[in-house]
Amino acid sequence: MTGIPRWAILLLGAGVLAVGVASYMGWLRDPSLVRSDYVGAVEVSVEDAKLYRPVPFEWRVNSAAGSFKGNDTAYVRIDNSGERSILCGWLCLDKGGTSIRATRWLSEARLIAGDQKMTALFIAPVEKMPGDGLAAGCLRLDEAVRLPTDAALSFDGGPVRE
Numbered sequence: 254m255t256g257i258p259r260w261a262i263l264l265l266g267a268g269v270l271a272v273g274v275a276s277y278m279g280w281l282r283d284p285s286l287v288r289s290d291y292v293g294a295v296e297v298s299v300e301d302a303k304l305y306r307p308v309p310f311e312w313r314v315n316s317a318a319g320s321f322k323g324n325d326t327a328y329v330r331i332d333n334s335g336e337r338s339i340l341c342g343w344l345c346l347d348k349g350g351t352s353i354r355a356t357r358w359l360s361e362a363r364l365i366a367g368d369q370k371m372t373a374l375f376i377a378p379v380e381k382m383p384g385d386g387l388a389a390g391c392l393r394l395d396e397a398v399r400l401p402t403d404a405a406l407s408f409d410g411g412p413v414r415e
Contacts, residue, residue, distance in 0.1 A: 287369045288395035294377060294388035295341055302383035305330045305342070310408040312358035316415035323348075325355040327376050330389070331366065331402045338400045340366065341391040342376040352378070354415065362410030366400050373408060 297305070305328040313322045329342040344359060346352040362373040377390035394400070 286363070287371050287398055289371050289392050290395060291375050292339065292391050292393045294390050297341075297343070297383045297387045297389050299384035301330075302328075302387075305389070306406060308342075308364075308406045308408065310355075310359075310362070312355045312362075312410075313412035314354045314357055314415050315412050320412070321351075321354055321415075323351045323355065325352065327359065327373075327408070328389075329364070329366075329376070329406055331400050331404060333399055333402060338394045338398060339391055340364070340371070340375065340394075340400075341389040342373075343379045343387060343389040344376055346378050346380050357415060358410060358413050359408070361413045362408045365405075365407045365409055367404035369394075369398055369400060369404075370409070373410075 307326045308329050309324060309326045311322065311324050313320070315321075325344065325348070327342050327344045329340060332339045332341065342364075344352070344356060346356070348355075356378040359373045359376050363370050364373040364376075371392065371394070375390040375392035377388060379387050379389075381387040
């Protein structure tokens with residue numbers, strides 16, 4: 254009876270283990286992105302909302318039902334009051350299904366702040382208004398990069414699957 258040689262099974266196991274360790278250590282991250290961590294959400298008051306800047310974007314989503322595209326606006330704030338820069342943001346779900354598609358696109362998009370590029374996954378989809386329980390998602394930059402609070406903000410990304 255012939256089967257898979259033991260050395261092949263051991264080699265496959267070692268490869269899976271190596272990929273797991275590399276993923277855990279962050280060696281498989283996109284090198285063009287600044288290192289960052291999602292740090293949770295913060296409630297946004299009416300006064301705090303004035304510190305958030307509108308960042309318009311065009312999204313594109315492909316699905317079995319066809320290809321969809323549209324425009325929406327996320328609100329982003331850069332906070333340098335702590336040791337490291339923190340970015341917080343939200344997207345209003347005020348357009349029904351198109352807002353859901355915009356959220357899907359943001360889940361794979363990149364936020365460009367000045368000359369730094371980071372994941373836009375931290376931007377929270379919300380149905381509430383500032384001062385009424387709105388919670389913005391926040392991202393802390395791991396590197397000692399101090400983003401200016403007035404840095405130019407834009408989104409980048411291609412079409413995504415729904």
